[in-house]
Amino acid sequence: xxxxCAIHPVLGSVEFNKAIGSPWNFLKLPPxxxxxxxxxxxxxxVTPEQAMSPAAVAAYLRSTDVDYAVLSPTxxxxxxxxxxAAAVARAANTLLFKKWLESSESEGRFLGSIRLAMxxxxxxxxxxxxxxxxxxxxxxxxxxxSLATFGEQRFFPIWRAAAERGLxxxxxxxxxxxxEPPPSQVGFPSFFAEDHALRxxxxxxxxxxxxxxxxxxxLPELRVVFGDLSVHAARSLAIRxxxxxxxxxxxxxxxxxxPTTYLARHVRFVTQADDEISPHSKAAxxxxxxxxSSLVVYGSRHPYWDGAKAEDVFPTWSENDRARCFADxxxxxxxxxxxRVSAELxx
Amino acid sequence: xRYVVGAADDLPPGSSTIxxxxxxxxxxxxxxxxxxxxxxxxxCPHMGGPLCKGHVRGTSTxxxxxxxxxxxxxxxxxxxxxxxxxxWEFEIKTGRTIFKSKQKVRSYPVTIESPEExxxxxxxxxxxxxxxxxxAVVLEI
Numbered sequence: 001x002x003x004x005c006a007i008h009p010v011l012g013s014v015e016f017n018k019a020i021g022s023p024w025n026f027l028k029l030p031p032x033x034x035x036x037x038x039x040x041x042x043x044x045x046v047t048p049e050q051a052m053s054p055a056a057v058a059a060y061l062r063s064t065d066v067d068y069a070v071l072s073p074t075x076x077x078x079x080x081x082x083x084x085a086a087a088v089a090r091a092a093n094t095l096l097f098k099k100w101l102e103s104s105e106s107e108g109r110f111l112g113s114i115r116l117a118m119x120x121x122x123x124x125x126x127x128x129x130x131x132x133x134x135x136x137x138x139x140x141x142x143x144x145x146s147l148a149t150f151g152e153q154r155f156f157p158i159w160r161a162a163a164e165r166g167l168x169x170x171x172x173x174x175x176x177x178x179x180e181p182p183p184s185q186v187g188f189p190s191f192f193a194e195d196h197a198l199r200x201x202x203x204x205x206x207x208x209x210x211x212x213x214x215x216x217x218x219l220p221e222l223r224v225v226f227g228d229l230s231v232h233a234a235r236s237l238a239i240r241x242x243x244x245x246x247x248x249x250x251x252x253x254x255x256x257x258x259p260t261t262y263l264a265r266h267v268r269f270v271t272q273a274d275d276e277i278s279p280h281s282k283a284a285x286x287x288x289x290x291x292x293s294s295l296v297v298y299g300s301r302h303p304y305w306d307g308a309k310a311e312d313v314f315p316t317w318s319e320n321d322r323a324r325c326f327a328d329x330x331x332x333x334x335x336x337x338x339x340r341v342s343a344e345l346x347x
Numbered sequence: 348x349r350y351v352v353g354a355a356d357d358l359p360p361g362s363s364t365i366x367x368x369x370x371x372x373x374x375x376x377x378x379x380x381x382x383x384x385x386x387x388x389x390x391c392p393h394m395g396g397p398l399c400k401g402h403v404r405g406t407s408t409x410x411x412x413x414x415x416x417x418x419x420x421x422x423x424x425x426x427x428x429x430x431x432x433x434x435w436e437f438e439i440k441t442g443r444t445i446f447k448s449k450q451k452v453r454s455y456p457v458t459i460e461s462p463e464e465x466x467x468x469x470x471x472x473x474x475x476x477x478x479x480x481x482x483a484v485v486l487e488i
Contacts, residue, residue: 157414160413245446253407254409
């Protein structure tokens with residue numbers, strides 16, 4: 001079996017704006033990947049038409065032997081107008097439902113994400129309620145560059161709802177292209193190449209926040225997947241939280257064990273292109289925070305140019321460990337995929 | 348072996364001192380918490396820092412409600428010493444770390460001996476240059 005946890009279909013500007021509705025649909029949408037840091041090449045590996053087409057995506061999945069794919073279209077990150085943000089999230093979810101999940105091309109392969117705008121928690125909770133009863137929605141998707149760290153209390157009801165309803169929280173770094181905040185703590189790098197290399201930063205900030213603010217401590221059932229952060233990049237910063245957690249106790253007494261222990265229970269990392277070349281990828285087991293072979297879930301990140309091909313990830317691992325990466329870990333981690341697979345097996 | 352720290356009156360509640368017996372050259376910290384005496388080795392199990400020179404204080408605890416932020420409280424004032432090097436917290440009465448672990452710092456039994464009892468013990472006591480008036484704080488090391 002193969003499960004692709006990261007398919008990012010493109011919502012075309014015209015259909016997207018139409019779905020957002022008035023008065024919000026007069027805005028000329030910025031390009032998907034932003035305007036400040038333009039790549040010197042096309043960032044989609046297929047044509048825009050193919051990226052927007054359920055038939056084309058289904059053909060891609062058949063060609064890569066994928067049984068289930070979790071779809072999460074980008075909605076350009078943070079929208080400052082909270083009314084517009086809510087309309088955008090609702091539009092994305094409606095489009096995903098009507099055009100993708102309900103399409104005949106799905107053939108039962110397409111699984112969905114409930115996109116949330118993080119501006120107002122009550123609005124986000126209502127958006128979850130709108131879709132969560134449809135068990136094809138297996139996760140919430142939230143933007144990494146949310147302008148506030150996810151450990152803040154105002155987001156807590158969203159994580160609690162996710163934990164209660166068996167929905168994974170998928171952190172997708174989709175750039176916040178409307179406002180394009182500085183991509184780093186120093187400010188603005190000069191080149192696309194730098195900006196691209198620094199991609200993991202926002203996700204690392206959110207991972208650290210989840211751990212240190214005690215979100216994982218408080219919600220034993222919460223599951224988080226990072227779509228744009230390799231297990232190696234995550235670990236190199238997470239180790240720092242381990243170094244000093246005993247000293248930090250006076251400020252954050254709820255961190256009750258060394259922080260990387262939360263990784264194995266609560267976090268998974270989608271396969272990234274850096275997995276292919278990292279020397280740390282050779283080790284499937286025996287690493288801080290949990291075995292690599294337990295912490296990664298396969299995601300092609302189709303149709304982005306910098307996704308991972310299945311045959312290229314972790315070639316030195318045993319067949320068993322690769323199988324865990326391609327299917328078992330996702331089945332184990334996503335409650336709604338687990339029940340879907342077991343229902344299929346028993347039918 | 349018994350070791351005389353000094354006069355009990357010289358160590359009022361809330362105070363502490365460090366003594367350096369020949370047998371325990373890095374020192375032993377002696378603490379008076381509300382009239383009860385406790386002694387800990389002056390060596391942090393983390394990286395060997397002078398634990399007993401650290402702040403004697405309380406610590407934070409938190410309740411985690413289903414709604415709202417964690418509620419923090421300051422508790423156990425005077426019962427905790429934190430190592431000056433990396434601020435690991437230990438409960439003075441037992442030497443155990445406040446954070447969850449199996450680590451602890453060694454503690455020593457402390458008794459208060461009257462002058463008469465001290466006379467009787469003199470044979471086995473590591474002698475102290477100054478004489479002690481009144482009750483004495485005595486360690487078993």
